[in-house]
Every structure is written in C-alpha cells, then in structure tokens.
Amino acid sequence: MTDLVETDHHDDLLDLRAATNQVPPLVGHHVVTSDLALTEAVTRLGSAAVVDDLAALGAEAGSEEAREHGMLANRHHPELVPYDRFGTRIDEVAFHPSWHWLMERAVGHGLQAAPWERQEAGDVHAHLRRAAGFFAWSQTEPGHGCPISMTYAAVPALRADDAIAKEWTPLLAARAYDPGVRAPSDKAGALAGMGMTEKQGGSDVRANRTQALPTADDGWYALRGHKWFTSAPMNDVFLVLAQAPGGLTCFVVPRVLPDGSRNRIDVVRLKDKLGNRSNASSELELDGTLAQRLGEEGRGVRTIIEMVAATRLDCVLGSASLMRRALAEASWHVGHRSAFGGLLVDKPLMQNVVADLAVESEAATALAMRLASAVDRPGDAHEVALRRIALPLAKFWVCKRTPAMVAEAMECLGGNGYVEESGLPLLFRESPLNSIWEGSGNVNALDVLRALGREPEVLHAWIAEVGAARGGDSRLDRAVDDTLAMLGDTAGLEAGARRLAGQMAACLQGSLLVRFSPPEVADAFCGSRFGTSYGGTFGVLTSGSLRAVVERATPRT
Incomplete structure (x- = not known):
C-alpha cells in the first residue's frame, strides 16, 4: 500500500466556492440624484x-x-x-x-x-x-x-x-x-x-x-x-x-x-x-x-382623447425609465468587471458603446421631461401645440428606440445579463410594450400627419422649439432644414410618415441637448444621429469625450 504524500499543491488549486471578478448588485444608490440628466x-x-x-x-x-x-x-x-x-x-x-x-x-x-x-x-x-x-x-x-x-x-x-x-x-x-x-x-x-x-x-x-x-x-x-x-x-x-x-x-x-x-x-x-x-x-x-x-x-373618442394623451406621455416616461435602468446596470457592470487585463470601462470600444447608450438615454429623458412640463402650462398656446405634436413624435421615437437600446445594454453584461437575476431579461421583454400600447408606431406616425394637416399651429410650435438651438450645431441645423424639405413632399408623406416622425423627434432631442446638456453629450448625439450612416447600431461614436459621457451616466453609491 502506497502512503499518501502531503504536498502544498492544494494551496494553488482553484477554490470552487469562491466568486471573483463578479460585479456587486446595483443597490444603495439614489435613483434621482445620481441621474444628472434627470x-x-x-x-x-x-x-x-x-x-x-x-x-x-x-x-x-x-x-x-x-x-x-x-x-x-x-x-x-x-x-x-x-x-x-x-x-x-x-x-x-x-x-x-x-x-x-x-x-x-x-x-x-x-x-x-x-x-x-x-x-x-x-x-x-x-x-x-x-x-x-x-x-x-x-x-x-x-x-x-x-x-x-x-x-x-x-x-x-x-x-x-x-x-x-x-x-x-x-x-x-x-x-x-x-x-x-x-x-x-x-x-x-x-x-x-x-x-x-x-x-x-x-x-x-x-x-x-x-x-x-x-x-x-x-x-x-x-x-x-x-x-x-x-x-x-x-x-x-x-x-x-x-x-x-x-x-x-x-x-x-x-x-x-x-x-x-x-x-x-x-x-x-x-x-x-x-x-x-x-x-x-x-x-x-x-x-x-x-x-x-x-x-x-x-363623442367617445373626443371624450377619452385626453386620457390617451396622458397615457402616451407615460409610455414615453416608461420607455425612458427602461432605458435609464438598463444604462445604469450596464455602466455599473463595466465599471466593476475586469477582462483582458483591465476594467471593461477602460476598453475604448466598450467605452464607446456605453457612451452611446448614455447619449440615447439622456436624449429620451430630456424630451420626456420637456413634455411633462408642458402639461403644467395648459394656458400657454405654444405649450399646448407643442404637446399635441411632440407627444406622438416622442411616443413613436423613444418607444421604438428602447428595444435595441436595452438589448445592447444586456450585451454589455454578457452572459450574466442573460439570466433573470440580473434584471435585464425583464427589461428586454418589457422594452417593446410602450411602442404597442396606446397606438403602435404606425398609428402615432399617422397621428403626426393628422396633426400637421389639421392644426397649423403645431408645426409652428415644433419650428420654434428646434429653432431655439439654431446656430448651436451645424449638423442639427441641416437636419431641421432636411425635415422641413420632407414636409414639402406631400405626395409621399404617408408612405414616409415613420421617417418624418423619427427625424422630427430626433431634432427635438438634439435641440434640447445642444441647448442644455454638456457639450460632449450634444456633440456625440448630433455627430451620430444626423447626416451619417449611423444605422441605429450603438457604439459607433466618432466624436465627443466618451469617458466624460460614461462617468456622467454611471450611478454612484
């Protein structure tokens, strides 16, 4: 019988019960004050x-x-x-x-x-x-x-x-x-x-x-x-x-x-x-x-239309909220997870992705809050007209952008983001909801055309709102001019209603970011959303201080 020889090799063996390089759960942060965009x-x-x-x-x-x-x-x-x-x-x-x-x-x-x-x-x-x-x-x-x-x-x-x-x-x-x-x-x-x-x-x-x-x-x-x-x-x-x-x-x-x-x-x-x-x-x-x-x-439709307007606002708020929660999880994860010799947040390509998600989230948040503030001013003709046109625009655009954005945030977590415990699968399953509820994308895009055709004041309100940023970014200025040119093509308006609604909504977002957000956020948005082959893929930013954008968006505990 051979005697067992004790060695010190077990000290170098993997401890199967220990977990390393795992990201702590995102808890203990203040959801309001840690969100600078909000x-x-x-x-x-x-x-x-x-x-x-x-x-x-x-x-x-x-x-x-x-x-x-x-x-x-x-x-x-x-x-x-x-x-x-x-x-x-x-x-x-x-x-x-x-x-x-x-x-x-x-x-x-x-x-x-x-x-x-x-x-x-x-x-x-x-x-x-x-x-x-x-x-x-x-x-x-x-x-x-x-x-x-x-x-x-x-x-x-x-x-x-x-x-x-x-x-x-x-x-x-x-x-x-x-x-x-x-x-x-x-x-x-x-x-x-x-x-x-x-x-x-x-x-x-x-x-x-x-x-x-x-x-x-x-x-x-x-x-x-x-x-x-x-x-x-x-x-x-x-x-x-x-x-x-x-x-x-x-x-x-x-x-x-x-x-x-x-x-x-x-x-x-x-x-x-x-x-x-x-x-x-x-x-x-x-x-x-x-x-x-x-x-x-x-008069049933006319009676219930104010309820529809309010629920559409909540569709925008709900989708912007999903975006923000997904961004928080993604930015928190890459700030704590190491791979390939360093933190993920320090890798240029990952930094680009998270910065792009942050820009998308901030644009949605800014537009949602702007619409909510219009409800507080029911006696202001500009605010009433802006709410009428911007609600279906935001409902179409923000809600439509949410599934792709949440999916990209999930990818930042890799396999860990694909399991229920991370919370991301729930966000992803929920992400198409607000684009369907209270009128699908087509319904809202056509409502934009209906408003433009019946209520001339709504176009004036949109022009005034985006015009407040005139001269702040040449790319935004060109996008506004291109949008006005699209409105002149009356024969193709219905077939192109989605393209028009998306462009009008993005111009509203761009105007808010150019006027009020940090320059790096506005620069990244206008440089990627207007006049490029962006195509909706996140992580293709070519301008802006990406590190600053990521740091701005990361929750603090």
Whole structure:
C-alpha cells in the first residue's frame, strides 16, 4: 500500500466556492440624484426644490428591498380567482405581497392622479414632479406602473362631466393604496383602468361592437360586449368605449355600484403576454354591466382623447425609465468587471458603446421631461401645440428606440445579463410594450400627419422649439432644414410618415441637448444621429469625450 504524500499543491488549486471578478448588485444608490440628466432637466424646467421633493422616493427606489420586491412581483404571477369557496362568482385577481408593496409606495408618492389636484391648488410643477417620480420609481419594476398610469390619465377624461369628476377625482388622487372590491364610499383611495380595444378592431376603436342601451336611470346604460385588452382588472373604475344609440360613446364603469352590489364584470382570462408578469392584463365580458355616460353620445373618442394623451406621455416616461435602468446596470457592470487585463470601462470600444447608450438615454429623458412640463402650462398656446405634436413624435421615437437600446445594454453584461437575476431579461421583454400600447408606431406616425394637416399651429410650435438651438450645431441645423424639405413632399408623406416622425423627434432631442446638456453629450448625439450612416447600431461614436459621457451616466453609491 502506497502512503499518501502531503504536498502544498492544494494551496494553488482553484477554490470552487469562491466568486471573483463578479460585479456587486446595483443597490444603495439614489435613483434621482445620481441621474444628472434627470436632475438637470427637472431643475431647469422646474426648480431644485422639485428634485428635493423626490429625495425619499429616489432613495427607496435604489434600495436592495425595492429590487427584491420587483423581482418577487414578477416571479409570482397574479392569479385569477373567478369564484369564492362557496361558488359565488367574484372575478378577482390575487397578487403577491410584493406587488402590493410596490403599489403602496407608488400611490403614497403621489404618482397616480395626485398632480391634478396639486395643479388646481396652485402647484405649477405638479406634473413635472410626478413625471420625474414616475420615471425614477418605475425603475424598481415596470408592471405596476400600468394601473398607476391609467389612474393618472383618467382624471382629464372624467372632467367631461363635472359631477362624475367630483365623485371620483378625490379618490383617484388620494395617496392611500386601498385594494379590494368595495363600495367607493368605503375606500380611502381608488384606482382606474380602461377598456377600449376589442377583438375585431384593435386600434380602430370606431369598429367597436360593444352595445350600450339606456336604462330607466338618467345617464345610466347597460353594456354588452367583449373587451380584448383590459389591464389591471382589479381596479375600482374603468373608462370604456361602447356603441350607444348615438354612436361611439365613453362610459364610466364602476366595479361596485352605488348600492354596494358588485357590477357584472366577468374576467374571462388573464393574458399570457410578453413583458412583465407582475401586472394582470385581461379579457372582460360585459353582459348587463351598468355604466354612466361620460360626455355626449357619439363623442367617445373626443371624450377619452385626453386620457390617451396622458397615457402616451407615460409610455414615453416608461420607455425612458427602461432605458435609464438598463444604462445604469450596464455602466455599473463595466465599471466593476475586469477582462483582458483591465476594467471593461477602460476598453475604448466598450467605452464607446456605453457612451452611446448614455447619449440615447439622456436624449429620451430630456424630451420626456420637456413634455411633462408642458402639461403644467395648459394656458400657454405654444405649450399646448407643442404637446399635441411632440407627444406622438416622442411616443413613436423613444418607444421604438428602447428595444435595441436595452438589448445592447444586456450585451454589455454578457452572459450574466442573460439570466433573470440580473434584471435585464425583464427589461428586454418589457422594452417593446410602450411602442404597442396606446397606438403602435404606425398609428402615432399617422397621428403626426393628422396633426400637421389639421392644426397649423403645431408645426409652428415644433419650428420654434428646434429653432431655439439654431446656430448651436451645424449638423442639427441641416437636419431641421432636411425635415422641413420632407414636409414639402406631400405626395409621399404617408408612405414616409415613420421617417418624418423619427427625424422630427430626433431634432427635438438634439435641440434640447445642444441647448442644455454638456457639450460632449450634444456633440456625440448630433455627430451620430444626423447626416451619417449611423444605422441605429450603438457604439459607433466618432466624436465627443466618451469617458466624460460614461462617468456622467454611471450611478454612484
């Protein structure tokens, strides 16, 4: 028998249980104050006090606890509970406690309908404050932003009827998250949803077939039909489009009727969808469902259009938020991960990629905050016209850019970014959503043409806005001139609507960056987005101080 000889070789063996060169999780950073693009825009458009108001939100959004709740809410999917244990039809949705944790804080921070009451009370930056908070808080988890967004957007539509608005707005604006199916009079706060699309029509809501028949009660109707997409079916009240005797009309559908009984709202199924899994998207059947008319019969689209405008703003904010979270993860990773003899952030090509992602994110953030500030000035003709044209432009462009941007950020993390624990797969699955919701790319590009054709003031507003940067960068100046030339080709406008919308949106972004961002950011944007063979591929910047751009965008803990 051979004796074992001890050696010191084991000291040189790989310790299989040790992890080295792994990047620490991005937690403990302040999501608001560590984002210079956000804080500078909010300070410029509002004040430093608005940034200060978001201190608690930003700290909590960057906490380890928030990150964990965001992951858990998507790991444990909502479940449809059609019947209670006694066999009574209840049509409720059960959520994981992490969903309620996220919702409680989003409502508590006033990210739902609170700005409308604050604006009426004299807060001149109510919507900008809310937009910055929504942008920052959505980085915890995107799915719960859906009921928050719809609640925010419902208020301007409800104003079509003073009595209905006075009944619901205080509850929708309350900073109390109070889930459960109960009479509104018994709740400390409420949430709103909407049901517009149907199986046969999609975006073509005028093809809706849901019927609305007047009842004996003045202003009340009985609805019968099927709604193809209704997100957040657990909400307290819904805005629904249906065909009344006088044509397509908007209705308010309460979950619980004034007498305390449950309204007939049958949840057929929850959608098995791409994107987040925390939120419940559903199909509803309405059969004798009672609803109040909102606005005049036959004016449903006009009545609900303000809700659509508000949700489109949140599409832009949501996509910009996804961009920022993806950029934060990518810049954090390359700043801590070593490869090929040094930190990734010091490698010229990786530095180019992350700088390009940072430029894209800052351009989206600047435009989103600019649009939010326009909501704070409803009496300013320029702001109203700019909002009308810039909303579909930004909705088209920012939302369309998000999937490619998030995919590139994921690639910065390599294989580590492809696993769920990194958070990037959720961001990537979510990234196409806002380009589809509230009108796909084609719908918004055509809406741009509609606005230009019917409202001459919107073009004047766009020209004034981009013209404010005239002379600041020759590449931007040429892009604006080329865009105006495109508008002269009336025969090819519809076929070229996407190209026009993208160019007009990029010019708005370029104008904001040239006027207000550091020179290296504006130079990189204009040098890559205008007059080049850029092609949308990230990491092909040829100008600007790339190191400074990356450092500006990297979170600090």
